[in-house]
Amino acid sequence: MKHHTRGVVSVIFAVVLACALLLMVGPLLGQPGSGDSKSAQKFSASSIQIEPMDPSDVPMPPEFRVAIYEDLIAQIRKTGKFQHVYRSGDKEAASAPDLVTLRTTAQSFKKGSQKEREVVSVAGSSSIILKVHITDHAGRPLVDRDVEGKVRFFGENLRVTYDFSKKVAAIIRETF
Amino acid sequence: MRIEDPIVKASAATNFFGGARARLRPHGLFLLAVGAPLMFFSAPARGQAAGTAPAPPAVVQKNARLVIGGETIKNNSEGTLSVVDSSLQFETGKAKIEVKASSILDISTNEDSRQDITGAAKIATIAIPYGGGRLLSLFSHNVDVLTVEFTDANGGYHGMVFLLTQSQAPPIKKQLVAMGAKASVPLAEPPPTNK
Numbered sequence: 001m002k003h004h005t006r007g008v009v010s011v012i013f014a015v016v017l018a019c020a021l022l023l024m025v026g027p028l029l030g031q032p033g034s035g036d037s038k039s040a041q042k043f044s045a046s047s048i049q050i051e052p053m054d055p056s057d058v059p060m061p062p063e064f065r066v067a068i069y070e071d072l073i074a075q076i077r078k079t080g081k082f083q084h085v086y087r088s089g090d091k092e093a094a095s096a097p098d099l100v101t102l103r104t105t106a107q108s109f110k111k112g113s114q115k116e117r118e119v120v121s122v123a124g125s126s127s128i129i130l131k132v133h134i135t136d137h138a139g140r141p142l143v144d145r146d147v148e149g150k151v152r153f154f155g156e157n158l159r160v161t162y163d164f165s166k167k168v169a170a171i172i173r174e175t176f
Numbered sequence: 177m178r179i180e181d182p183i184v185k186a187s188a189a190t191n192f193f194g195g196a197r198a199r200l201r202p203h204g205l206f207l208l209a210v211g212a213p214l215m216f217f218s219a220p221a222r223g224q225a226a227g228t229a230p231a232p233p234a235v236v237q238k239n240a241r242l243v244i245g246g247e248t249i250k251n252n253s254e255g256t257l258s259v260v261d262s263s264l265q266f267e268t269g270k271a272k273i274e275v276k277a278s279s280i281l282d283i284s285t286n287e288d289s290r291q292d293i294t295g296a297a298k299i300a301t302i303a304i305p306y307g308g309g310r311l312l313s314l315f316s317h318n319v320d321v322l323t324v325e326f327t328d329a330n331g332g333y334h335g336m337v338f339l340l341t342q343s344q345a346p347p348i349k350k351q352l353v354a355m356g357a358k359a360s361v362p363l364a365e366p367p368p369t370n371k
Binding site: 052061062063065066067069070071086087088089090091092114115118119156157158 | 243244245282286288289290291310313314321323325327328332333334335336337
């Protein structure tokens with residue numbers, strides 16, 4: 001009887017372990033981007049110019065627009081992929097031979113509330129979705145993607161721009 | 177002009193009333209003596225009115241926080257924000273940023289709220305049992321957000337975001353606009369107080 005129980009327990013343990021492994025590995029296998037990113041074509045450029053965000057018709061406070069721009073500059077510099085990271089309007093950018101240009105256009109914005117987020121947890125999240133468009137010197141598109149920045153639980157609303165910029169920096173790393 | 181009038185009157189009086197000349201001369205000399213220094217005092221005053229307006233008093237805001245955009249100053253640094261000599265200055269103990277009012281493309285103010293407990297203390301509140309940490313998140317204070325967009329010497333676009341104590345951003349915006357900074361949204365006039 002005791003021997004029989006031990007067998008059942010070991011079978012249940014094996015099943016649970018298998019399920020857990022499937023849950024962990026399944027999403028990784030199913031991710032369409034993971035395979036693509038490795039096989040994606042890599043481009044080379046020595047300099048990039050970052051244009052200010054185009055708010056389009058999406059109402060967005062100016063501090064968010066500015067924070068997106070400054071965070072993008074900082075995060076792209078951190079990648080170390082470019083010798084020069086030019087700001088919009090910089091006269092020196094005109095002489096750069098293989099300059100690529102990064103433009104962002106607002107798709108949606110939700111300011112959220114830090115207080116709600118931290119008190120209720122399920123409400124008050126901040127989110128921003130921007131179209132990221134990178135073109136080469138001739139104007140050919142190299143990257144054209146929607147990227148989302150989020151603050152779900154902790155942190156100030158403006159941190160959404162940091163999250164967005166980190167994701168754009170990751171795209172830069174896999175593209176250049 | 178005012179100084180010359182009595183002398184003209186005195187000379188006119190001498191023409192019409194010749195006998196009064198001797199009596200008026202000491203008066204004229206007296207007025208000349210009193211008026212001469214006034215002539216020198218009035219000259220700079222007239223020059224001031226004709227030229228540029230007198231410089232407005234400097235606006236100084238201590239404990240301002242630079243959220244983002246300081247090239248040489250770390251994000252979230254505290255310092256003194258001031259408007260001095262037609263430029264916006266932010267100074268911490270270690271470094272200083274100066275932006276000329278004429279290079280400002282846009283300046284805007286906004287209101288927001290910030291939690292009273294931040295940083296390491298904020299993380300510590302997570303450990304408070306029975307949701308006490310969440311309760312502490314309810315405590316917050318209103319702040320002013322000042323956003324400045326400007327160009328550098330190379331024409332490169334920059335932006336800075338400052339957090340100030342409540343109702344401190346509009347005076348800074350007002351003064352910078354008076355000094356030549358551009359603002360896409362004009363500063364709203366305060367509502368008239370009914371007493």
